[in-house]
Amino acid sequence: MALKRLKRAAVVTAVAALGVGASIAAPLSASAATQTSGFISYSNGGAYFEAQVDNDPGNGAAAWLWQADYTQNDSFAAVTHVYYKDGSYASWGPTWNGTGTASLPKDVARFQVCKWAGTVNYGCSAWKYL
Template sequence: MALKNLKRAAAAVAAMAAVGVGSGFVAPSSASAATQNTGFISHWYKGAYFEGQADNNPGGGSESWIWAADYTHGDGYGVQVNVQHTDGSYSTWGPALDGTATRGLDKDIRRFQLCVINWSYVNQSCSAWKYL
């Protein structure tokens, strides 16, 4: 009896899927096809771990928002965030040293990356760019 019910449920799902396709409903081919409002990056460098996040719809009066975290304390490294805005301009924010930091921005973000810096503010390593 359970097998019969399972077959009926599968047939009903297949019928609904056929109706959805026949009525012009098309699912996006991938999540990247749609515009993303947020992005997340994690980055490792010589045993140190960093994260960053950006949001183009944060609320609270800012056009965009960035957050960075340095999770490996006392190692002589910090993280800064490089941002390309949708108007083509660039900005650099940070560093976050031995903890987390956030910042509201007055322009939307096109892409961002994390860069590991040492205590002398010399760039050591950058992540790939993350597009929003």
């Protein structure tokens, strides 16, 4: 009789653990699948930059990019590197002393904003994945 109760308790515990695991995993995978936009910022040597990408902008474009250089008159600019979902790459910018936007031709897989002056890259944010 004690062995039967032990087996039943083990089955109930296993089912309960499976139910808890499923409820934790479902929201994480659902939120990752529905993320269509992302935002990043980058600060370097007193310069501050931001970029945002939206893969569902509602304006007819496949994707939309906004970038900003918030540090005025320092000769640095914001440039955004974009990898599309098909594996191709594009670089957008430069944007000096303000903001800029672009309608992108394809959905974005990842992007980063960088600090540029002329043709020199002075550093970039981490990649933001969509």
